[in-house]
Amino acid sequence: MSRIYLAQAREEGDTVALEDAAFRHVARVLRMRVGDRLTVFNGQGSEFAARITQMERHAAHVQLEARREANTESPLHSSLLQAVGKGERMDWALQKATELGISAIQPVLTARCNVKLDAERWAKKQAHWQGVLIAACEQSGRLRIPELRPVAKLDDILDACTATLRLVLAPQSGRAPIEAVSTVDSVALLVGPEGGLNDEEIRRAEASGFQSWQIGPRTLRTETAPMVALALLQQRFGDYGPPSDSGSATVRQRN
Structure with missing residues (x-):
């Protein structure tokens, strides 16, 4: 239907x-x-x-x-801090994040972002992205549309992030110890643009409480990386994978 x-x-x-x-x-x-x-x-x-x-x-x-009555919303409160990519790359990242149960999306401008628009065109882009989220909710059966925040510079959002577990995808950095975490209230995931975050941006993220996370041996595109990372986080802390009595982590659900 x-x-x-x-x-x-x-x-x-x-x-x-x-x-x-x-x-x-x-x-x-x-x-x-x-x-x-x-x-x-x-x-x-x-x-x-x-x-x-x-x-x-x-x-x-x-x-x-x-x-x-439906139960399609994840118990895990998750935020995606996604560096703005060109055209369909950004649309794809937002669409798949929505399907995977993301709670909030923060478009981010970083040093290697190649998207430069004036205020009017940013407003049009924001409206387009909202449409992408709505369409993804319609298709996936979600009841709540993720919060779409205004585009912001990386430095303006790092210190404002209060998620219990904060992760920045950084190839060659090692694996974040998510397997050692048993209880989380919320998760924030920072993903760089085409070309990735530069070394200084990763250092600033780590200084703000983010843990660097290499999710696998291969370098993923900016639109693929959040899809893989969010699926792993939903399996560990959300509503994917085995039931809780088989060893999955506990999530403190927000009121």
Whole structure:
């Protein structure tokens, strides 16, 4: 059944107008009609069965029916500090991080970032990335859209990071001792751009409490590295892999 994001979805029985992007997808891509059923979620934890009750040339309305219970959000609060990459590389990283259960995404400008935009184009880029996150939530069944923070310079975010476990991906640096960690409240993962973080940036991250982490023997692209690292973190501390009684780590869930 088709699944769409609808921020105004709140209570069973409400009739709600589709937002522009959702309308275009439902009417022009899926070619749905009055009476067709779909699933809607509001990005804040609620999901509903719904039915199209009105379809016009430029607008459509759906009626919310039964609220659905789902358990698709990871117990691990994770933040991705992703250096801004060009074009589809950044889209891919954000999409896959969302599918893997990321809680928050911080786009970061570093010394080797090759993306330079003015304020207006950054705003458009931010809106585009938000669309990527929404589409990934629609596809993956997530109930909450990750928080997308404004683009910031690396030095402005390092000391502000308060995650219990802070990791910076750094090839040739050795493995971070995540296997020795039994309880975490939150995880932050810093990933460099094409070409990686330079030595000084890695040193500054380590001075701010980040541990350098080499996740394997091969160098991964900027869009591949967070996908692999987040999967390992979800297996160790989140909702992937064996059940907790078989030896996986404990996570203190945030209220």
